[in-house]
Amino acid sequence: MNLDDEICLCFHVTKRKVINFVRVEKPRRASQLAGCFGAGTGCGWCRPFLEKVFRQSTDSTTDESFPSVEEYSQLRQQHIRSGKGKAPDQADSDGSSHAENDTLD
Ligand code: FES
Numbered sequence: 061m062n063l064d065d066e067i068c069l070c071f072h073v074t075k076r077k078v079i080n081f082v083r084v085e086k087p088r089r090a091s092q093l094a095g096c097f098g099a100g101t102g103c104g105w106c107r108p109f110l111e112k113v114f115r116q117s118t119d120s121t122t123d124e125s126f127p128s129v130e131e132y133s134q135l136r137q138q139h140i141r142s143g144k145g146k147a148p149d150q151a152d153s154d155g156s157s158h159a160e161n162d163t164l165d
Contacts, residue, residue, distance in 0.1 A: 061126035067109055069136055070102025070148050075113060082117040090114040103145030105136040 061067070063076040073096060081087070081096035090111040093099050100107045109132075112124035127135065140147055 061129060061132065065129050065132075067113065068097075068099040068102070068106045069133065070106070071098045073097045073099040078110060078113050079117060082114060087114070102148045103136065103140050105139040105145060 061075055063079070064074050066072050067075045067078055078093060078096050078099060081093065085092070085095065087093060087095070090107075091100075093110045093114060094101050100110050109126060112126070115122050116124050126132070139145055
């Protein structure tokens with residue numbers, strides 16, 4: 061995954077945006093990355109990867125791997141098809157699109 065690839069496919073947030081958000085806003089917890097254009101607040105698929113970016117940004121000794129862009133997108137589709145989360149355009153009529161019982165902490 062390159063810097064300009066989308067890490068949050070629901071809200072089209074690139075890895076670069078998240079890294080810059082961490083650098084500028086200095087969030088204390090990975091869950092605060094939701095403040096970066098809503099990253100992680102859709103289907104929930106990207107949350108483990110947002111946590112990786114957070115860890116990398118706060119500890120340069122960690123070496124986190126990411127799947128290819130194609131694999132990343134396919135795995136997200138599987139995540140949604142399995143009912144673990146809904147893309148924002150599939151949100152319930154109450155407007156909720158958040159994965160249940162799943163947090164970024
Ligand atoms: S890909 Fe980020 S919330 Fe769905």
